[in-house]
Every structure is written in C-alpha cells, then in structure tokens.
Amino acid sequence: MVNIAWAARLMVMMGGLAAAGGCVQDGVGGGHQMGGQTGSPAGGHSHLRHYQAADTDAPWLAKAGDLHGHLGPWVVVGAMIGRDAIERLNTDGQWEIEVICWMPQAKQRPPFTCILDGLQASSGATMGKRNIRMDDGPAITETGEPVVHVVHKRADGTVDAGVVYEMAPVLADILARSSPDRIEAIAREIAGHPPDELFVIRSMTAEELTRTRLDPTGSTGRARTHSRSLWSVFGPGFSVERFGRHLPFS
Ligand SMILES: [Zn+2]
Numbered sequence: 086m087v088n089i090a091w092a093a094r095l096m097v098m099m100g101g102l103a104a105a106g107g108c109v110q111d112g113v114g115g116g117h118q119m120g121g122q123t124g125s126p127a128g129g130h131s132h133l134r135h136y137q138a139a140d141t142d143a144p145w146l147a148k149a150g151d152l153h154g155h156l157g158p159w160v161v162v163g164a165m166i167g168r169d170a171i172e173r174l175n176t177d178g179q180w181e182i183e184v185i186c187w188m189p190q191a192k193q194r195p196p197f198t199c200i201l202d203g204l205q206a207s208s209g210a211t212m213g214k215r216n217i218r219m220d221d222g223p224a225i226t227e228t229g230e231p232v233v234h235v236v237h238k239r240a241d242g243t244v245d246a247g248v249v250y251e252m253a254p255v256l257a258d259i260l261a262r263s264s265p266d267r268i269e270a271i272a273r274e275i276a277g278h279p280p281d282e283l284f285v286i287r288s289m290t291a292e293e294l295t296r297t298r299l300d301p302t303g304s305t306g307r308a309r310t311h312s313r314s315l316w317s318v319f320g321p322g323f324s325v326e327r328f329g330r331h332l333p334f335s
Contacts, residue, residue, distance in 0.1 A: 164203035183236050
C-alpha cells in the first residue's frame with residue numbers, strides 16, 4: 086500500500102519535473118514548487134538556476150548540488166542530516182543504513198521533498214538500493230515538519246542503532262527568511278551551521294527501531310513479506326489468482 090502510494094507520488098513528481106524542466110523556485114516554503122502549468126516559455130524559467138559550484142562550496146555540498154541540479158535549503162538539510170548520521174553511526178552508509186523520511190502529507194512535494202536528494206547524496210542510501218523511503222507518520226510528524234530516521238544495519242540485516250533528526254527553531258528561522266532571489270544564499274547559510282544547531286538530534290528508542298520495519302532482503306523480500314501477511318490473513322490456500330475476483334478491494 087505504502088509502496089504503491091510512493092510510486093504514484095514519484096511518478097507525479099517526475100512528471101512535474103519534466104514539465105518544468107527542473108524545480109521552479111518561487112520561495113514558497115523556502116524553495117521552489119512544481120511548475121509547468123503557468124505557461125512559462127520553453128527553456129525559460131527566468132529564476133531557475135542550475136547548480137554551479139562556488140569555490141567556497143565544500144565537496145559534500147557540491148555533490149548534493151550536482152545530484153539535485155540546484156542548491157536549495159531542503160537539499161542542503163538532507164545532505165547535512167545524512168552526513169551527520171553516518172558519522173554518528175560510525176559507518177560509511179551505502180548498504181549499511183536505512184533512511185526513513187517521515188513527511189507530513191501536505192509537504193510531500195518540492196521543495197520539501199528535495200530533502201530526499203540531499204539524504205541520498207550524502208548517506209549513500211538510494212532509491213535504487215531501496216534503503217531510503219518517504220512515509221507519512223502523522224504521530225511522528227505532529228509538528229508539521231519532516232522527521233528523519235537513520236538506522237544502522239548489521240551484516241545480517243538486523244538493526245543495532247539509529248538517530249532521529251527533528252527540525253530545530255534555528256533552522257525554521259533561517260527558512261523563514263528565504264525568498265526567490267535568496268535560495269542559494271539561504272542554502273549556503275544553512276550549510277555553514279553545525280548540525281546540532283539546526284536539528285534536535287537524539288538516539289532512536291527501541292520502539293522506534295522496531296517501527297522502521299527493516300527489510301534485510303531488499304525489494305523482493307518486501308514483496309514476500311507482503312505475501313506472507315496476506316497468507317496469515319487469508320490462510321495457506323490463498324492466492325490472488327484463485328481468489329482475486331472475490332476480494333473486497335478489487
Ligand atoms: Zn530542490
């Protein structure tokens with residue numbers, strides 16, 4: 086259910102990006118929004134600026150900017166969280182972590198979702214490896230801001246530790262000063278702060294670690310888990326082929 090919803094959202098997002106030729110910066114929420122409906126001339130979003138590294142940009146910042154295509158506040162937020170998390174968890178990231186970005190429904194669109202590209206660029210958890218995902222957890226995001234969980238996976242796929250990142254007032258104050266002509270400046274200002282000023286950072290509780298529902302075997306394993314849960318509901322004789330047309334949700 087979650088996977089399907091996420092795939093649908095991703096397709097919508099990609100469609101929006103294709104239509105806009107990128108993220109359109111308008112300052113809403115400190116960044117940009119999906120465009121394409123407002124009739125901008127082809128190739129001419131006047132305030133869209135592709136990323137060009139400044140001499141003062143650290144390599145991690147340049148990497149995030151290159152991947153995402155421009156430098157905005159939320160891609161920097163994601164990059165800083167991923168970087169800080171793998172350091173705290175004493176890992177190189179990549180296959181050894183799982184990242185869950187808990188995002189309120191109302192913010193499941195750019196510029197807020199740009200946080201995902203920053204997380205991927207810095208932590209090595211990627212959509213392709215299926216170890217980063219966005220989910221809506223109303224109880225977790227009750228402040229209305231995204232919350233990021235980064236967990237460390239042992240070689241056997243079990244979890245031994247995790248870190249939680251919530252947005253701190255300092256970050257909110259910086260984002261509130263964002264405007265269309267200051268997107269990059271605000272992004273670089275954020276990059277200049279130590280992570281523990283921008284975020285409330287703490288270890289995950291045992292209950293939170295359980296809630297990540299890690300899937301050590303990857304995407305095929307996730308499907309199998311789903312089948313197994315159907316099995317437990319409908320019994321061992323269940324198969325979609327056999328009972329599919331009788332399912333109440335078909
Ligand atoms: Zn962006």
